[in-house]
Amino acid sequence: MAVPVLSPRVSGIQPSLASILRRRARELRAAGRDIIELSSGNLDFPTPDHVIAAAHAAALRGETLYTDVDGTPELKQSVRATLLRDHRLTYAEGEIVICNGSTQALFNALLATLSPAEEVIILAPYWAPYLEQVRLAGGTPVIVPCPQNNGYKLRPDDLVAAITPRTRWLIINNPVNPSGAVYSRKELSAIAAVLLQHPEVWILSDGLYEHIVFDGDCAPTLAEIEPRLKPRTLTVSGVAKTYAMMGWRVGYAAGPAALIREMIKIQSQTTSCASSISQAAAVAALNGPQELLRQRADVLRAKRDHFARFLNGCSGLSCEPPQGTFYLLVSCAGVIGKCLPNGKQVLTDRDFAGYLLDHADLAVLPGADFGLSPYFRVSFANSQSNIEAAGQRLRHACEALR
Ligand SMILES: Cc1ncc(COP(=O)(O)O)c(C=O)c1O
Numbered sequence: 001m002a003v004p005v006l007s008p009r010v011s012g013i014q015p016s017l018a019s020i021l022r023r024r025a026r027e028l029r030a031a032g033r034d035i036i037e038l039s040s041g042n043l044d045f046p047t048p049d050h051v052i053a054a055a056h057a058a059a060l061r062g063e064t065l066y067t068d069v070d071g072t073p074e075l076k077q078s079v080r081a082t083l084l085r086d087h088r089l090t091y092a093e094g095e096i097v098i099c100n101g102s103t104q105a106l107f108n109a110l111l112a113t114l115s116p117a118e119e120v121i122i123l124a125p126y127w128a129p130y131l132e133q134v135r136l137a138g139g140t141p142v143i144v145p146c147p148q149n150n151g152y153k154l155r156p157d158d159l160v161a162a163i164t165p166r167t168r169w170l171i172i173n174n175p176v177n178p179s180g181a182v183y184s185r186k187e188l189s190a191i192a193a194v195l196l197q198h199p200e201v202w203i204l205s206d207g208l209y210e211h212i213v214f215d216g217d218c219a220p221t222l223a224e225i226e227p228r229l230k231p232r233t234l235t236v237s238g239v240a241k242t243y244a245m246m247g248w249r250v251g252y253a254a255g256p257a258a259l260i261r262e263m264i265k266i267q268s269q270t271t272s273c274a275s276s277i278s279q280a281a282a283v284a285a286l287n288g289p290q291e292l293l294r295q296r297a298d299v300l301r302a303k304r305d306h307f308a309r310f311l312n313g314c315s316g317l318s319c320e321p322p323q324g325t326f327y328l329l330v331s332c333a334g335v336i337g338k339c340l341p342n343g344k345q346v347l348t349d350r351d352f353a354g355y356l357l358d359h360a361d362l363a364v365l366p367g368a369d370f371g372l373s374p375y376f377r378v379s380f381a382n383s384q385s386n387i388e389a390a391g392q393r394l395r396h397a398c399e400a401l402r
Pocket of ligand 1: 101104177208251
């Protein structure tokens with residue numbers, strides 16, 4: 001059998017643990033096991049009806065062609081209005097690009113700017129693709145731990161210590177996946193003060209979960225907190241989590257026109273435009289009624305509290321209800337060192353996640369995937385019955401450890 005010669009750029013990249021786990025959970029499900037999925041980044045809300053209707057109408061109107069690479073004029077206008085509404089940020093048309101999800105916006109920005117040996121500051125716990133995207137783009141990730149005792153947030157002094165002459169970007173996510181931490185305006189101001197002292201560092205601000213917050217309407221972003229940073233900030237977001245449109249694949253970036261032009265160049269030679277129908281749907285989502293966002297955040301808050309109570313009742317586990325996202329980051333420090341019913345010791349959060357999948361039919365993501373151990377992440381965007389069943393299975397699984 002022919003074996004492809006692999007590029008060194010890619011052979012060092014790890015497949016995401018989340019995708020491996022999802023595959024394993026799928027296999028177990030196919031074998032008849034009742035796996036409860038707690039590891040997914042999907043919301044359990046439907047995409048709103050008016051958004052689906054807009055997509056249907058667009059397809060019937062014949063909006064089934066390639067669009068401009070940087071997105072339809074209608075969607076770019078909606079994004080500009082959204083950034084003004086939510087963040088009081090003003091961008092010109094040439095400062096916006098529509099992508100296939102915010103994942104692509106982030107990657108295009110890194111690919112457009114990084115040279116070998118240039119560094120990107122990533123805050124742990126992190127969304128794993130940041131790390132591999134930086135490596136794929138030829139840069140070097142520099143990980144700054146943001147431990148639980150600092151609310152999983154970046155301390156300005158730690159940022160100062162991490163910046164070197166090679167630092168190109170700081171990636172900052174608000175609210176944070178996986179911890180659910182939300183930076184306040186005051187906390188962002190303190191970070192902005194450091195960045196003002198380092199004009200060579202650019203800021204990748206990822207606000208994908210900005211509307212899933214339990215105190216207030218929308219999480220702030222750095223460019224709105226410190227306008228002097230705006231000329232070197234790329235503000236990234238999308239419709240995936242705000243409107244439960246994960247599979248529609250629409251994200252966007254707003255920033256200096258010179259950077260946006262380079263990102264568009266990459267996109268034109270790789271994926272061309274985002275789906276025309278999804279773009280029409282995104283216009284309806286951004287321009288339509290927004291009350292749903294608060295209602296959904298209230299539903300999620302109740303689920304968060306419910307699940308957190310279950311988790312804190314499990315021997316060896318503890319978590320703090322987060323201020324945003326739909327994830328709970330759970331410390332499993334209290335189970336490390338204990339023995340499984342088969343006598344094997346739990347040495348890492350990966351061991352524990354494997355045990356939960358194989359013996360408790362629960363799919364969770366270990367903290368190792370986010371650069372912080374010993375923890376695991378669970379989603380509370382799940383049905384009440386799943387949350388209750390998962391809580392019981394977790395309690396039994398913890399009680400079975402010796
Ligand atoms: C922190 C963060 N940023 C970006 C993304 C990418 O989202 P999408 O490409 O669906 O817009 C995700 C997806 O889960 C995420 O968690």
